[in-house]
Amino acid sequence: MTLVKDDDVLDQLDQVRASIPEIIERAVEVLQYKQQLLEDAQAYAEEMMAAAERRAAQMLDEMLLTRQAEQKAAQLRYETEQECQAIRQNTLTELEESRQQITQELQQMQSQAIAEAQRIQQDADQYAHSLLSDLEVNLRQQLEIVQNGRRQLQPPPPMTSGLPSQMTPAPQSNPRSKQARRQPKSR
Numbered sequence: 001m002t003l004v005k006d007d008d009v010l011d012q013l014d015q016v017r018a019s020i021p022e023i024i025e026r027a028v029e030v031l032q033y034k035q036q037l038l039e040d041a042q043a044y045a046e047e048m049m050a051a052a053e054r055r056a057a058q059m060l061d062e063m064l065l066t067r068q069a070e071q072k073a074a075q076l077r078y079e080t081e082q083e084c085q086a087i088r089q090n091t092l093t094e095l096e097e098s099r100q101q102i103t104q105e106l107q108q109m110q111s112q113a114i115a116e117a118q119r120i121q122q123d124a125d126q127y128a129h130s131l132l133s134d135l136e137v138n139l140r141q142q143l144e145i146v147q148n149g150r151r152q153l154q155p156p157p158p159m160t161s162g163l164p165s166q167m168t169p170a171p172q173s174n175p176r177s178k179q180a181r182r183q184p185k186s187r
Contacts, residue, residue: 003124012113019109023102030098034091041087045080052076 052073 002121003128005120005124008120009117012116016106016109016113020106023105027095027098027102030094034087034094037087038084038091041080041084045077045084048076048080049073 052069055069055073
């Protein structure tokens with residue numbers, strides 16, 4: 001089992017959530033700005049075309065001037081369409097770059113959140129290990145105290161004929177058994 005502080009993870013998620021609307025808002029502002037540019041360019045193109053058509057209508061009487069006006073209008077229309085196309089392409093490119101940047105930022109934030117969660121997890125594991133080690137030491141000390149207490153509470157060895165068993169003469173039997181009793185046991 002791993003312990004992770006809910007508050008830390010939730011704070012990290014809140015930070016990610018808080019930054020996403022900001023990024024989306026920037027993207028929307030860029031889109032609105034580009035849309036306004038397209039509308040301005042379209043209005044400009046329409047004004048130019050309307051002006052060219054008025055000029056052409058005025059010059060209908062003169063054939064040469066009329067042809068020149070038509071050519072000029074066509075050229076303006078072509079240039080305006082080219083400008084609009086270039087603006088559209090630039091807008092699409094900028095939007096794609098913004099999308100990629102936002103995606104990279106989101107991935108980076110996700111990586112940072114995962115790294116932070118892993119760090120928190122490691123810290124929690126180290127803290128739990130430390131607590132368990134302290135608990136183990138305390139439990140061993142308590143067990144030693146309990147064992148010492150039990151030893152002290154054990155009844156004394158039984159008495160024979162009013163003398164403690166240490167003072168009772170040992171039975172005379174095998175001399176080897178006396179030597180065996182005198183030698184300390186090795187552990």
